[in-house]
Amino acid sequence: MTETGQARQVTSETSSAPLGRGVRLPRTERRAQLLAAAQEVFAANGYHAAAMDDIAERAGVSKPVLYQHFPGKLDLYIALLESHVDNLVNAVQQALASTTDNKQRVKNAVGAFFDFVNSDVGAFRMVFESDLRGEPAVQEAVDRATSASVDAITETITADAGLDEEKARLLAVGLVGMSQVSARFWLANSSMSQEEAVALTSTLAWRGIGAGFPLSGRD
Structure with a gap:
């Protein structure tokens, strides 16, 4: 697996304690470990308050080791952000490829956004609510x-x-926008289950897209 591929697999499944100094890891594994530690520190402190010292300590490595992989805090943040974006995009692509029934495709695509928002709050906030858009x-x-x-x-x-x-692009923008906003609203404000929220959102989307265009899988 390439170094980029390893970075794309960073998730919320991080360890609760530092790995410990002196443990040798392959470069790709070390990079993934550093990204996981950075996620914890950024999520807890925000970008501006997070320090490379804190990230190195969380990962159980020295600062020189951290700087061998990432020249600075912004480089580390961008690498982590890119890995989260890759995870979301891959999930959407897999949702579309998982079936040839378009009604189910719509539901799966909507579900990919809800899964992303619900599985790792720190990840979705970095992607959708980053305070570094400048x-x-x-x-x-x-x-x-x-x-x-x-x-x-x-x-x-x-x-x-x-x-x-x-x-087609206009419809796609509408579906993506609806999915993003609905998922974020649901997480922050709703007590309904994720399954019900996905069903409601995808039904609205399908009745708009499926009723107006000759897609297969219509009811």
Whole structure:
């Protein structure tokens, strides 16, 4: 597995204690461990209050080891953000590829956003609520979370509904926007189950898309 691939697998499943100094790890494993430690520190303290000393201590490594992988705090933050964006985009792509029934595809795509928001609060806040959007590299990564998801859905709608790319993209933007906002609202404000929230949101989306265009799998 490449170093990038290893970084993409960073999740909320981090250890509750530092690994300990003096333990040798392959470079890809060490990088993943450092990203996991950084996630904990950024989530607890925010970007501006987080210190590289804290991240190194959390990971159980020396600061020189940390700097061997990441030249600075912003580089570390961007690498972590990119890994979260990759996880979300991959989830959307897999949701679309998991079935040929378009009604289920819509539900799966909506569910991918709810899963992302609910599985790791720190990850979704970095992607959707980053306070560093003034940094061009951060803004680029945040924009990719939406644009790559829209691209994947646009391709599916174009192939199955016979729409031109512009119309398909507009529908895809609507589905992604609805999914993001609904998932974030549900997490912050609703007591209903995730399953019910996904069903409600996807039903609304399907009745709009499925009722107006000749997609397979219609009720």
